[in-house]
Amino acid sequence: DQQVKQNSPSLSVQEGRISILNCDYTNSMFDYFLWYKKYPAEGPTFLISISSIKDKNEDGRFTVFLNKSAKHLSLHIVPSQPGDSAVYFCAASWSGGGSNYKLTFGKGTLLTVNP
Amino acid sequence: SQTIHQWPATLVQPVGSPLSLECTVEGTSNPNLYWYRQAAGRGLQLLFYSVGIGQISSEVPQNLSASRPQDRQFILSSKKLLLSDSGFYLCAWSVQAQPQHFGDGTRLSIL
16 A cells, blocks of 8 residues: 555656645554655655645755645745756654654655756 | 664575565664565555564565664564565655665676
């Protein structure tokens, strides 16, 4: 049972345009969400997170939106740069029951930003 | 600043051989430590986590074990590797539960 889903395995955008990466989850207990970026042969790098008490969090070119009723979150990158080309993972956790250490990951979306 | 080191970067082992992967963290005290595995075509799966020396929690039953002999050292082991143990193994640390910060991983191939 895949509790965090990234339904687009890949996405290609032009440099300077907006990249929108999507993520859906099924477990309504999740209350904290994170996005990671991964280059080949490297570990994932933490990008941005959002708590379920918010619906938006912004950090520079990166903004994460959370729609709790739809169990959906998205990562917006504006403007997109060639260096943003990487695999992006969505992850979720919940703070109850001693499970706050466990991150549940999606399978990732490969973003390619073309010059 | 905090850094995390994982080694080796790649490893090729025969079926039935033992395994020891090591992870160390610098620049922080009493971190939470984690081992993840990414199998081909799948997301990252949490294998073990530790909130202190000698404290190990296992998330999934498997052929692997973990130990934390020192505050900033986390070791992943197996007595006899299986073909299904192939994958990309990642160590991570955090100060609180989240966010977690990852090392560069070990690519393990079992022959």
